[in-house]
Amino acid sequence: xxxxxTATEQGLEPHWKIRVVLPGALLHLASRTEPDVIVDxxxxxxxxxxxxxxxxxxxxxxxxxxxxxxxxxxxWRYSP
Numbered sequence: 001x002x003x004x005x006t007a008t009e010q011g012l013e014p015h016w017k018i019r020v021v022l023p024g025a026l027l028h029l030a031s032r033t034e035p036d037v038i039v040d041x042x043x044x045x046x047x048x049x050x051x052x053x054x055x056x057x058x059x060x061x062x063x064x065x066x067x068x069x070x071x072x073x074x075x076w077r078y079s080p
Contacts, residue, residue: 004077004079006079006080007079007080008080010058012058012059012079013032014078014079014080015030015031015032015054015059015078015079016030016031016032016033016034016035016051016076016077016078016079017029017030017060017076017077017078017079018030018031018035018049018051018060018074018075018076019073019074019075019076020049020066020071020073020074021071021072021073021074021075022070022071022072023070023072027060027061027066028060028061029051029053029054029060029061029063030053030054030056030059030060031051031052031053031054031076032051032052032054033051033052034051034076034078035049035050035051035074035076036049036050036051037049037074038050045069046068046069046071046074047068047069048068049068049071049074
């Protein structure tokens, strides 16, 4: 397994790398804080994901509008 490149090595501030899987799309987002996934347990669907989103293309995609209820999966990891 290869070593992942850290944010510092790329000249970026440490942040959380978030992947959001949607039907037909994979988004790469970044947040200054660990994301908080809010799930509707009754229907077992993601309602919303809260984070301190970074709107800088160097970090990943920027959220304009996202229908969180369509998300199939959300994963994240810290990049120091």
